[in-house]
Amino acid sequence: MTEHLVVIGGDAAGMSAASQAxxxxxxxxxxxxxxxxxxxxxxxxxxxxxxxxxxxxxxDELIARTPEQHRANGIDLRTGTExxxxxRVGRRVRSRELATGAEEWTSYDRLVIATGAEPIRPALxxxxxxxxxxxxxxxxxxxxxxxxxxxxxxxxxxxxGYIGVEMAEAMALRGLSVTLLSRSAEPxxxxxxxxxxxxxxxxEKLGITVVAGxxxxxxxxxxxxxxxxxxxxxxxxxxxLVVLGLGVRPRTELARAAGFALGEHGGLLTDETxxxxxxEEVWAGGDCVEVLNLVSGTHQYVAxxxxxxxxxxxAGTTIGGGRAAFPGVVGTAITKVFDLEIARTxxxxxxxxxxxxxxxxxxxxxxxxxxxxxGAALMTVKMLAETGTGRLLGAQIVGxxxxxxxxxxxxxxxxxxxTVGQLISLDLAYAPPFSPVWDPIxxxxxxVAGKVGxxxx
Amino acid sequence: MTEHLVVIGGDAAGMSAASQAxxxxxxxxxxxxxxxxxxxxxxxxxxxxxxxxxxxxxxDELIARTPEQHRANGIDLRTGTExxxxxRVGRRVRSRELATGAEEWTSYDRLVIATGAEPIRPALxxxxxxxxxxxxxxxxxxxxxxxxxxxxxxxxxxxxGYIGVEMAEAMALRGLSVTLLSRSAEPxxxxxxxxxxxxxxxxEKLGITVVAGxxxxxxxxxxxxxxxxxxxxxxxxxxxLVVLGLGVRPRTELARAAGFALGEHGGLLTDETxxxxxxEEVWAGGDCVEVLNLVSGTHQYVAxxxxxxxxxxxAGTTIGGGRAAFPGVVGTAITKVFDLEIARTxxxxxxxxxxxxxxxxxxxxxxxxxxxxxGAALMTVKMLAETGTGRLLGAQIVGxxxxxxxxxxxxxxxxxxxTVGQLISLDLAYAPPFSPVWDPIxxxxxxVAGKVGxxxx
Numbered sequence: 001m002t003e004h005l006v007v008i009g010g011d012a013a014g015m016s017a018a019s020q021a022x023x024x025x026x027x028x029x030x031x032x033x034x035x036x037x038x039x040x041x042x043x044x045x046x047x048x049x050x051x052x053x054x055x056x057x058x059x060d061e062l063i064a065r066t067p068e069q070h071r072a073n074g075i076d077l078r079t080g081t082e083x084x085x086x087x088r089v090g091r092r093v094r095s096r097e098l099a100t101g102a103e104e105w106t107s108y109d110r111l112v113i114a115t116g117a118e119p120i121r122p123a124l125x126x127x128x129x130x131x132x133x134x135x136x137x138x139x140x141x142x143x144x145x146x147x148x149x150x151x152x153x154x155x156x157x158x159x160x161g162y163i164g165v166e167m168a169e170a171m172a173l174r175g176l177s178v179t180l181l182s183r184s185a186e187p188x189x190x191x192x193x194x195x196x197x198x199x200x201x202x203x204e205k206l207g208i209t210v211v212a213g214x215x216x217x218x219x220x221x222x223x224x225x226x227x228x229x230x231x232x233x234x235x236x237x238x239x240x241l242v243v244l245g246l247g248v249r250p251r252t253e254l255a256r257a258a259g260f261a262l263g264e265h266g267g268l269l270t271d272e273t274x275x276x277x278x279x280e281e282v283w284a285g286g287d288c289v290e291v292l293n294l295v296s297g298t299h300q301y302v303a304x305x306x307x308x309x310x311x312x313x314x315a316g317t318t319i320g321g322g323r324a325a326f327p328g329v330v331g332t333a334i335t336k337v338f339d340l341e342i343a344r345t346x347x348x349x350x351x352x353x354x355x356x357x358x359x360x361x362x363x364x365x366x367x368x369x370x371x372x373x374x375g376a377a378l379m380t381v382k383m384l385a386e387t388g389t390g391r392l393l394g395a396q397i398v399g400x401x402x403x404x405x406x407x408x409x410x411x412x413x414x415x416x417x418x419t420v421g422q423l424i425s426l427d428l429a430y431a432p433p434f435s436p437v438w439d440p441i442x443x444x445x446x447x448v449a450g451k452v453g454x455x456x457x
Numbered sequence: 458m459t460e461h462l463v464v465i466g467g468d469a470a471g472m473s474a475a476s477q478a479x480x481x482x483x484x485x486x487x488x489x490x491x492x493x494x495x496x497x498x499x500x501x502x503x504x505x506x507x508x509x510x511x512x513x514x515x516x517d518e519l520i521a522r523t524p525e526q527h528r529a530n531g532i533d534l535r536t537g538t539e540x541x542x543x544x545r546v547g548r549r550v551r552s553r554e555l556a557t558g559a560e561e562w563t564s565y566d567r568l569v570i571a572t573g574a575e576p577i578r579p580a581l582x583x584x585x586x587x588x589x590x591x592x593x594x595x596x597x598x599x600x601x602x603x604x605x606x607x608x609x610x611x612x613x614x615x616x617x618g619y620i621g622v623e624m625a626e627a628m629a630l631r632g633l634s635v636t637l638l639s640r641s642a643e644p645x646x647x648x649x650x651x652x653x654x655x656x657x658x659x660x661e662k663l664g665i666t667v668v669a670g671x672x673x674x675x676x677x678x679x680x681x682x683x684x685x686x687x688x689x690x691x692x693x694x695x696x697x698l699v700v701l702g703l704g705v706r707p708r709t710e711l712a713r714a715a716g717f718a719l720g721e722h723g724g725l726l727t728d729e730t731x732x733x734x735x736x737e738e739v740w741a742g743g744d745c746v747e748v749l750n751l752v753s754g755t756h757q758y759v760a761x762x763x764x765x766x767x768x769x770x771x772a773g774t775t776i777g778g779g780r781a782a783f784p785g786v787v788g789t790a791i792t793k794v795f796d797l798e799i800a801r802t803x804x805x806x807x808x809x810x811x812x813x814x815x816x817x818x819x820x821x822x823x824x825x826x827x828x829x830x831x832g833a834a835l836m837t838v839k840m841l842a843e844t845g846t847g848r849l850l851g852a853q854i855v856g857x858x859x860x861x862x863x864x865x866x867x868x869x870x871x872x873x874x875x876t877v878g879q880l881i882s883l884d885l886a887y888a889p890p891f892s893p894v895w896d897p898i899x900x901x902x903x904x905v906a907g908k909v910g911x912x913x914x
Binding site: 061313317328331345370372373405407415432433434 | 469501503504507512513518519521619761762763764766767770771774779780781782783784786787788789790791792793798800802827829830831859861862863864865866868869870872873875879881882883884885886887888889890891892894895896912913914
């Protein structure tokens with residue numbers, strides 16, 4: 001008997017699941033139908049800031065696999081079609097073709113929910129005006145590029161997190177005078193403030209105005225109905241263009257309405273195989289689920305394409321009859337503003353305190369490669385360990401070329417639950433063009449280890 | 458009572474041990490005397506190729522700490538003074554001031570042997586002529602720079618390992634026509650041949666002539682007594698200058714004569730605290746010791762400044778009354794030729810076979826960053842796992858900018874004895890300017906995991 005797999009959402013998680021299931025089971029064994037609201041599939045949302053900034057010339061470069069490629073792969077993909085209801089008892093979904101409004105019910109044996117995220121848009125005056133842009137999907141990216149063609153001189157980016165910082169770079173690359181409004185005391189609140197401060201100083205050096213501790217209150221509109229300024233708790237900031245970088249939340253209204261349990265961050269909850277808890281036949285993945293943080297032991301919400309792809313792989317493998325697990329995340333993230341690289345993993349001070357952990361930390365400065373080698377950039381590393389045990393809890397990096405990707409060392413060490421003493425002994429790649437003789441991560445580990453009374457181990 | 462610590466060798470391991478012991482114990486508790494043959498201390502031997510190549514302008518940039526700085530730190534440092542005998546029973550060393558020939562005995566309570574390595578120089582005709590250069594220490598580096606000032610047009614580099622490859626780059630940067638003679642079928646024999654081949658192709662593209670499978674037999678001299686060519690099993694190769702890149706061996710004649718047990722590679726053997734096995738009062742570290750390979754479980758010889766510094770830290774901490782351990786290495790190494798980055802960790806096919814391990818491997822090609830982001834360089838990853846268990850055994854990387862340092866991910870995973878299935882789930886830093894959505898290391902892990910029948914775990 002042919003089973004029917006229905007996938008809701010045609011981006012990373014959904015189409016990875018579909019493709020992986022297809023790889024493992026033939027069309028006779030498994031029929032696959034996928035619904036996607038937009039006209040696009042499997043694209044890199046993380047790449048949108050670089051398309052808007054001009055480093056990536058064409059929208060289609062961001063598309064990893066087109067609808068046609070998925071169809072050629074034996075997936076019945078319905079683009080421009082939104083699923084508007086899940087009937088759990090009847091094991092069917094109601095979909096609506098957006099162009100015609102035509103609706104139909106489709107039965108499933110297995111279901112993947114990959115509805116993604118929706119950008120946070122403040123319900124404040126002026127925020128729905130033309131010239132106020134989100135950058136969550138390719139459509140929004142295209143609209144912002146259209147706005148840029150109207151010749152704006154200034155932009156206000158609302159939000160000091162990853163998207164905000166990346167969009168500030170993009171607007172500066174487009175020649176605009178840029179103001180970044182950060183609600184927290186320093187931008188990049190997933191870093192501790194002393195590292196966030198380095199990001200602010202770096203951005204200011206690049207000519208970006210950073211207004212910290214500023215909550216946006218209104219987009220002030222000109223006679224043409226487009227932005228002329230943003231008013232915040234800190235004053236008025238001129239803006240021909242407003243970019244929203246307030247982050248996203250899980251798009252789970254559909255799942256909620258169908259009666260699926262959601263976590264405290266509003267995302268779907270799954271087991272290690274990405275099966276939705278309390279179900280036998282429903283999987284979920286990507287930006288609409290919560291994930292286990294392996295360091296804190298609690299669930300968190302983190303919207304990242306790299307996780308979405310893994311979720312899809314695991315769900316598709318399981319649906320295809322194989323064994324696979326997504327054990328969780330350690331909270332790794334990276335970005336940059338021009339040449340300033342910014343990365344973090346594990347828990348920051350605030351998150352560690354929330355998890356009831358006592359923290360000992362250290363901050364070190366180093367060069368990313370041997371100090372005598374040409375082009376050696378400075379970098380700062382903050383490392384956090386559990387007081388008493390010396391277990392690594394987190395790391396944060398701000399620095400020049402070669403700094404950021406070093407966070408992976410700490411990410412793997414966190415996964416393996418190493419102590420900072422064990423970190424000191426890691427056999428990391430050393431040669432002068434690549435690292436000082438003591439890698440900056442090891443320098444930080446030595447300093448924290450000293451504070452918790454631990455030697456190399 | 459004041460104890461007396463004697464250190465033989467004033468480079469990384471010796472002076473790290475001395476400095477760390479000094480930090481932990483006052484001059485009243487511990488007197489420290491260090492003997493160094495040359496006039497230099499604590500310098501980066503790994504930086505010599507870049508000084509010779511001209512990327513580093515001044516010799517002294519390679520010196521991390523001068524003799525004066527060590528003396529100001531309360532260490533009685535005797536430069537230009539060689540230890541010529543260790544009297545284990547009498548707990549004393551006999552030293553000779555090289556300038557005067559004056560000898561004296563110095564008693565010790567604790568001894569650190571950090572005599573380093575000596576370059577392998579073939580006992581073949583012509584190899585002791587002027588114009589044939591090693592690059593093991595600052596003196597040899599200076600002599601080679603002097604030779605370059607005589608206006609040579611061509612250089613033959615003998616040896617296709619790390620030093621050979623780095624010196625080929627240095628000679629090419631100096632404008633010479635360069636031939637690299639590699640005894641193995643492909644250069645970089647610590648890589649498997651299919652990756653070594655990529656190194657050869659990369660070097661050839663840069664205009665370096667690579668002669669593989671070539672054993673040097675003679676340096677042919679001109680009328681001036683300087684090289685005119687090198688004769689190998691593969692023919693005659695024009696050479697106004699010859700650079701030896703045949704690697705090094707532990708400088709342990711002194712230790713051998715004193716009756717210390719040496720390992721099968723000729724290095725001193727120590728426990729985890731870097732104490733020489735069978736002794737209570739003698740430590741050793743750096744290029745004169747063998748180290749445990751944590752992947753194979755056997756001892757190996759690997760001369761690297763990064764290990765030497767750790768050995769010194771551990772020995773000095775232990776001597777200073779603290780707890781510290783150097784558990785071993787996983788065999789990580791990195792180098793480059795111009796923009797081609799080369800890295801490896803763990804065991805290669807040959808080493809795994811020697812350790813009695815059955816290997817499943819995969820080779821993948823990827824971009825180092827998102828393919829659509831400007832400047833995305835290609836990279837190749839080979840990954841090896843144990844057949845059956847899927848335990849990661851090793852990884853090798855050859856590629857462009859950003860490729861090499863990724864080897865650290867595999868190095869940490871090896872230390873934690875992860876399986877390739879576990880690797881797939883690693884939470885590595887992702888953003889388009891830093892990585893494709895699947896990091897190349899994860900792509901390789903997926904491919905090997907598939908072959909050993911393992912899913913993400």
